[in-house]
Amino acid sequence: MTESKGNGELAELAAEIDEVGDxxxxxxxxxxxxxxxxxxxFVLLICLILPWVGDHAGWQVLAGEGxxxxxxxxxxxxxxxxxxxxxxxxxxxxxxxxxxxAGGWFASVDGLLAIWSQQSSxxxxxAGGGPGYGLIIAWIAMICLAxxxxxxxxxxx
Numbered sequence: 001m002t003e004s005k006g007n008g009e010l011a012e013l014a015a016e017i018d019e020v021g022d023x024x025x026x027x028x029x030x031x032x033x034x035x036x037x038x039x040x041x042f043v044l045l046i047c048l049i050l051p052w053v054g055d056h057a058g059w060q061v062l063a064g065e066g067x068x069x070x071x072x073x074x075x076x077x078x079x080x081x082x083x084x085x086x087x088x089x090x091x092x093x094x095x096x097x098x099x100x101x102a103g104g105w106f107a108s109v110d111g112l113l114a115i116w117s118q119q120s121s122x123x124x125x126x127a128g129g130g131p132g133y134g135l136i137i138a139w140i141a142m143i144c145l146a147x148x149x150x151x152x153x154x155x156x157x
Contacts, residue, residue: 027092028152034089037148041089043141044081048074050134053118058134070135073114076107077142085145097153104146111139 030037048058052074053066060066062074080103088096118131 028094028097028155030089030092030152033148033152033155037085037145037152038089040141040145040148041082041085044077044138044145047134047138047141048078050137051132052114052135052138053132054129056132058138067117069110069117070114073107073110073135073139076103076110077138080104080107081142081145085149088149094153097149101146101149101153104142104149108139108143108146111135111142115139 048062050058052058052061053070056066058074061070062078064071080100084096084100084103088100114135115131118129118135
């Protein structure tokens with residue numbers, strides 16, 4: 001009887017170890033990188049109150065003022081850079097790190113296009129008003145976030 005009791009406890013221990021291993025395989029260890037990601041996420045949040053397009057702040061561009069391409073960057077940087085990053089920081093899920101990495105690079109390209117759209121001449125031939133400093137800082141922060149998330153996604157062995 002004691003032998004079967006020992007086998008039962010051993011089976012429970014093996015199941016518990018397997019469960020911990022499965023849980024660890026689905027998560028990433030952020031370490032110092034997590035703090036860096038949190039800082040860049042906060043920078044993106046602050047950039048939403050800074051001027052992006054003319055007199056329009058980032059949150060106004062997100063709401064539809066200031067043109068389609070800057071609005072696309074505002075949407076992708078908010079969705080990926082702020083919301084998905086916050087969710088990934090809290091849950092530490094490996095698949096969310098990949099979503100943030102890929103989405104971060106997509107948003108970075110959107111940011112480049114948003115800046116370019118503000119520097120290009122319009123149909124009337126007049127030069128664009130130029131990007132606001134909030135748009136430029138948000139684009140740089142988004143690139144930094146994309147780099148950090150890519151490094152995090154590739155860090156899992």
